[in-house]
Amino acid sequence: MVEWEERLDIEAAGLDHSPLVRSYELEVARPTLRDNTGLADRLARAVQKEAGLAEVDYPLALASNLNELYLQADYHVWAACLVEGDKGKVVALEPGPGPGGTFGLAVDLGSTTLVLALVDLDKPRLVDQLTLSNPQVRHGDDILTRVHFADRPGGLESLVTCLREAVNQGASEICARHNLKPECLAAAAMAGNTTMTHFILGLPPRTIIREPYVPVINRPQGLRATDLGLNLAPEAPVLVMPNKGSYFGGDLMAGLVVAGLGRAGKPCLMVDVGTNAEVVLGHKDWLIGAAGAAGPALEGGVARMGMVASPGAIDQVRIDRQTKTLTYRTVDGLPPKGICGSGLIDLFAELFLSGLIDFQGKLTLSPGDPRRVETDEGSAFLVAPASETESGKAITLSEVEIDILTRSKAGMYTILGTVLKSVGLTFDQIDRFYVAGTFGQYIDPRMAVAVGMLPDIPLERFVPLGNSSLKGAVLALVSGKARAEVLDIWQRLTYLEMNVNQELMNRFSAARFIPHTHRDLFPSVGTIIT
């Protein structure tokens, strides 16, 4: 794992510092009668010499106003060069001294939020970060609605345009904060799920969601900012992380590189909980992955009061074991609006650990208890009374929702168990258990173990990856080894088909209790209760 300090300590993580693009401040030799090399060719020559490359190409798009640029800059220029092996290609050009470094943009293409990072490729260093709402939400909260919307006349275009505009807007903003021109951004890397990747590429996602669930493209190559309508340096290379089918998106590839699964000496697990749950198990010699529907409930997307971890979301819950008093924390300390993923897991676990629900997820409170309320969905637990909430409506969790949560966590545990069994491993043999995404960032592993969603292994083995989609994009910008690893992982990862057979159903049924039918699988859970 890379330490995400001011300076990215990528060497310590077994990666190298070899940025996708390097930039140079150059004095271009003035044309003379004795040296009448073309204006573009003499720049390529200067870059080649400075960068020590065998060959440097110069794109036509940068050639048209070269004479004016030389005259304006008095032949003192800043040039950024895409490096691949011993060959280079000039991708950005400005009058000297230029932006004072080599800067790129890393983007996490989330379906709800877009996160942009300004990266200094030279140091390498994460300069700044910016989070935006994904404006596609106006055409559909969930990704499936957007895929259908894309089928309407003009639908795809609207989705693509607003997404690209948001990225451009974000790039302008983050650049403005640091006195940079977006046209100086000489490289970009992006990661997202398969559908989001198709949107940024301008490709129709319709085949992704229809049997046999095939993306238009797995591994986009040779992209430039201008191809994606991005207002960076027009010739700036844009890496878009490859996907392996509908479930295994570029965000997962990014996460695997951040976790270093492809470099690990011992078996590790990584889970990413988004619209679906994706699980990858493996190490440097092999990688096996599986995906299944386990996610939405765990991310807060199914519960009626579920919401993303934005201000006002309940993100932590505690229930006193003796008094059964519930206390909660909200993001930014605002009156509660709903419950986010981590809050939901907390609530679920605390309800169980304090005995307010039983191992089947049924409320143990007797009718009449003020904490037990009746809703149109049936009996529910009162999390926050109407008097405390922002909307003035009570926040509750119904038995129906608890059942959905139970099934989701059972789904997750089933996938994990199935993948492990396929290679004959047990949970205690797992060296590191990486939890990707926002889910992994905020969730308390103790709570996830308590409800039987994650296996009962020593807590220190759980490693949250944070926004691994963004971090993977950053790594791709600054490290050639990371770029190679993305491709390596992409090629090596084999997909384990989760055939719905009797064994899987048994496994799932056994996991539908809290924490599990076989309590001996969760020895530590008893400890927490007492």
Add this chain to the structure above:
Amino acid sequence: MVEWEERLDIEAAGLDHSPLVRSYELEVARPTLRDNTGLADRLARAVQKEAGLAEVDYPLALASNLNELYLQADYHVWAACLVEGDKGKVVALEPGPGPGGTFGLAVDLGSTTLVLALVDLDKPRLVDQLTLSNPQVRHGDDILTRVHFADRPGGLESLVTCLREAVNQGASEICARHNLKPECLAAAAMAGNTTMTHFILGLPPRTIIREPYVPVINRPQGLRATDLGLNLAPEAPVLVMPNKGSYFGGDLMAGLVVAGLGRAGKPCLMVDVGTNAEVVLGHKDWLIGAAGAAGPALEGGVARMGMVASPGAIDQVRIDRQTKTLTYRTVDGLPPKGICGSGLIDLFAELFLSGLIDFQGKLTLSPGDPRRVETDEGSAFLVAPASETESGKAITLSEVEIDILTRSKAGMYTILGTVLKSVGLTFDQIDRFYVAGTFGQYIDPRMAVAVGMLPDIPLERFVPLGNSSLKGAVLALVSGKARAEVLDIWQRLTYLEMNVNQELMNRFSAARFIPHTHRDLFPSVGTIIT
């Protein structure tokens, strides 16, 4: 030299048949639950297998309507693939069976005429050819006027647009004749002088004509049809022959490949007479070139009655040694309009050989002779009386014009001699003397020798190259060796600076007589006279 028969016999000329682009008719594997490879990736995989390549890329631009195309074509497609070493890139895609072969466009970007050839890259074979007027003529007959016009607001855009439109128009026409869609043209190669090359690239030519005479770009790379606004397959690669400065254009590089100078075992010479005269001397181990102002007069561009070899141009002249009667031939046998380059050289030589002008280019006819007329330019020779010409005005050649011709031929002979002397060779050591362009195609070498423009070597050593600009472009489309040779020649060719010193002036002065001050340099000329 390649024999330009129905089938191009390139192997016999030491070149290979390895087209820039190859095409395949393929059955793409239908997506299934077990093989959910992306739509684009499965095509790349199919092409890779069929072509036996290590890796095949797929451009984003071809991906967007892939699903519709597969469904329409029932997964039976035609794909063209750019091949570079063991890597490929899909550049065109059509529903099967496609155009029934791999077709490309070769273009000679002449400043007066554009010549397009439809090339079958598979056979390889020249399918058809088409000549168009260069519509840029409306913005200036000569290239210099156009370069100045390009400086005006919107000027460059007009020149570029009309040129590209003409190429598109020509491509449509030539395709229509053979029931092809222009979008099926999967490759193009173009050659022209440095300025014409800049126009097709959309680049401002202003620096080419101003000291220190520097082009914007010498060697354009990685161009696609869409980059140049050409209506071929948008991703079709377009080779534009590199230039080596203002004088040594891509047309010269094309000519050198056609002549095979880079492969020759013994020293050979090539001259190309256009706006300037370019001379290249060398063989497989070295190449040296020089350029100078010798051309326009020889091409018919300076004489008042000069014109291109279009219908009505006098292209051949004979004067009876005894009766001094002049007979001429015109293109298409029409009443004469003017004199083209070859006609001018014929006239010049015949006037001298029949004794009507002396060795200084002065008319020997006595005043009063009906063949001697007075014009506002002084004494002139009457070539065609007013009664015979199309315009009803007499066609004449004045002593002033004869003097310009003499200086031009002296310029040419001086360049040739200087280049030879620089490497210590004499004319009799020249194995082949290639004469490129329209000039070489129509000129009678005996006449050019008679006036002392070309050296007095055995006539069979003179080899006209025809439209070597077009032919070189064709070779680049069909032969990898030819493509490599273009770059090799481009890198190896060294430029001999024609320093104006006393020796050069002496050389020039000696050549200002007909055929030369030193008659012994032209032993055969005496023979012709008698």
